[in-house]
Amino acid sequence: MLRIHHTSASPLPLPFSFKDIHNLCCEEPNESSSSSTAARQPELDSSLSIPGADNRIVVYFTSLRAVRSTFEDCSAVRSILRGFHVSIDERDLAMDSRFLSELQGILGARKQTLPRVFIGGRYMGGAEEIRQLHETGELKKLVNGLAAAEPGTCGGCGGYRFLLCHDCNGSHKLYTQKTGFKTCTACNENGLIRCPYCSCAPF
Ligand SMILES: [Zn+2]
Ligand SMILES: [Zn+2]
Structure with a gap:
């Protein structure tokens, strides 16, 4: 929820087009059934990266509860990542539509669900990948050496x-x-x- 104090009496304008969020949130049923047979490996592609984010985590997520599973995935991933007390730049697509174009610019036009996580500037995947990396202890190694979280x-x-x-x-x-x-x-x-x-x- 947005609770920034407003000087004028008018309510905040509605967030940008909800349609865009829906597109991102709705999983393609065909895609998941085809990938479930293969061993699930995190999509590690070093060409997908964010310049200037070498020493922190960047998470694209949504604070909108439009799609419950997406909202829960976003919350779960954010709390896993926060547990490491390293610097995280959380980019809420509900707060600024430019995050959506930014993300599409990095990952291309293919359909992506939220959240999307970059560690040290490198693309790590979404909720499934982060949970798996967390369970195997890999995540701890990946965040090792990142800048410490800003205190408070x-x-x-x-x-x-x-x-x-x-x-x-x-x-x-x-x-x-x-x-x-x-x-x-x-x-x-x-x-x-x-x-x-x-x-x-x-x-
Ligand atoms: Zn202005
Ligand atoms: Zn601030």
């Missing part, structure tokens, strides 16, 4: 990873006498900017 809750954003845009006060619109209302370019569709204190590679 971020003082900048209170742990939400986003701040209300200063330019438009979260309305995502700017008014000038010359042009009237125009879209604020400093923030995302929810009038938020990524917290500069706890997010790497801000937009």
Whole structure:
């Protein structure tokens, strides 16, 4: 849930298109049946990587409960990863649609479910892969050497990873006498900017 204090009385605009999230959340039934016969191996492909995230974990997830299994997978993976007390950049697709395009840019157009996890910049897979790596003890080795988690809750954003845009006060619109209302370019569709204190590679 979004509980950032608002200066205006208007409610936060709805998150971006729910359809996009649904596309990501709904598993392709054919895909899973074909892969279940083969031994499940984490999809380790070093070409799928996030530049500039060498010393931390990056998790793409959703805070929306639209699809229950996806929501539960996201929560489970986040709590497994948090248990290692290393630096994690959690990218909530419900907070900013640019995370979706970012993820598609890395993994390509093929259908992906959430969560998606990158450790030290390298793609590790989703909930299934992370659970398996955790059970075999591999995960502990993989996170070894990553930066330590920032102590306590971020003082900048209170742990939400986003701040209300200063330019438009979260309305995502700017008014000038010359042009009237125009879209604020400093923030995302929810009038938020990524917290500069706890997010790497801000937009
Ligand atoms: Zn922060
Ligand atoms: Zn703005």
